Amino acid sequence: MKRSFFHTLLGTRSLALLPFLFGSSLSLASIDGLPSSIDTYRSGEPQSLELHSLMETDSGRGDENLLFCHTQKWSKACLLGLLTYRCNQYTFPFTAYGCTFSAADFVNRLGLERIDVVVDGATYSLPVIFTEQLSRMITTPKVQKEISLLLGTLQTAEKNQSKFNLWDYILIQENGDTEKALEWLSVLLQDTSGVQIQIAYLDQVSGPRRYNAATKRAIFLLSELSTFLSAENLAKIKSGPWLTLYPSVAKLDRELTPLIYHFYPMAYLAKKLKQDGYGNRLGAFIPFLFNTEYLLQDLDPESWPFSHPRPEKIDLKDGRIQWKMKDMYGGFTAGMFGVDRILNVPGLVPFEKGYASDPYGKMRHYFWTLPAR
Numbered sequence: 001m002k003r004s005f006f007h008t009l010l011g012t013r014s015l016a017l018l019p020f021l022f023g024s025s026l027s028l029a030s031i032d033g034l035p036s037s038i039d040t041y042r043s044g045e046p047q048s049l050e051l052h053s054l055m056e057t058d059s060g061r062g063d064e065n066l067l068f069c070h071t072q073k074w075s076k077a078c079l080l081g082l083l084t085y086r087c088n089q090y091t092f093p094f095t096a097y098g099c100t101f102s103a104a105d106f107v108n109r110l111g112l113e114r115i116d117v118v119v120d121g122a123t124y125s126l127p128v129i130f131t132e133q134l135s136r137m138i139t140t141p142k143v144q145k146e147i148s149l150l151l152g153t154l155q156t157a158e159k160n161q162s163k164f165n166l167w168d169y170i171l172i173q174e175n176g177d178t179e180k181a182l183e184w185l186s187v188l189l190q191d192t193s194g195v196q197i198q199i200a201y202l203d204q205v206s207g208p209r210r211y212n213a214a215t216k217r218a219i220f221l222l223s224e225l226s227t228f229l230s231a232e233n234l235a236k237i238k239s240g241p242w243l244t245l246y247p248s249v250a251k252l253d254r255e256l257t258p259l260i261y262h263f264y265p266m267a268y269l270a271k272k273l274k275q276d277g278y279g280n281r282l283g284a285f286i287p288f289l290f291n292t293e294y295l296l297q298d299l300d301p302e303s304w305p306f307s308h309p310r311p312e313k314i315d316l317k318d319g320r321i322q323w324k325m326k327d328m329y330g331g332f333t334a335g336m337f338g339v340d341r342i343l344n345v346p347g348l349v350p351f352e353k354g355y356a357s358d359p360y361g362k363m364r365h366y367f368w369t370l371p372a373r
Contacts, residue, residue, distance in 0.1 A: 262330035270338025284335030291331025
């Protein structure tokens, strides 16, 4: 069973070490467990451009204060600390104020909660994202109708082998509003793996919130839609000749995997960060960085989170590595799409070759070559 974006992010070895919860909002003042030097940024005093207790600005090992990420993986403190740490490494001498505040904004906008889910007979505490939007959208008659229509349209397209582009369909549905189209795909289709964490969450809140029959029906249809768009099912029905999943730019459907949750949520968050005033550069980079860090846990687990992956661990002839590099490229292109700079991206081949040869240098290169505005 293909594991979803946020489920793999937790790591199998750490699933039993999850007594902590993400809250629904995040500010620097609310992060328990961060080293006290974070106060430099809360106070606004320009004493340093670095979070000394969280990071170093070279390509070597990070500070031991990130050790808590091993026992509190992807807690609020770890997520903010790690994103700030890596961002500062790759963007030095760019001011770390931007890294810290954009990372905090990013974590805020995830809207992440944890729920207990049974997977293959074992219970795990797994994260669901965009919870407020998910709860609002699933109860909306318009969205309920859209879910049903999309599922029916896909089934008809499969039967007739007629061309269908998922992005174009949703964009037309949302009257050409890119932000709303990204939100629809990011929130409702955030997990097309076998777990379907958004469905598990909706099922758990359905009773307490007294969802009506129409909403329960929409949850069922959303589960069917997520199953249809799973990588396993798309391979089974041989969807390649008729179905495309991404915007028709930069050869995305040819160069990305069917795991759309690497692209749409990151593109949506990039757009929101840009709207929040972080510009194209940080707006695109922070979601790309998050997606990259998630993938690095399995790419070179011995190095994470202190060091960058070792080039010898990135064998581009290995099918598993090829898949991961496509998903990493998905995060990169998503950030660029979110800030309306998708036409400027390099192709997959130069991207993966460059990263494999020098992960640290290439990440710095991508930040500094992103358009600031």
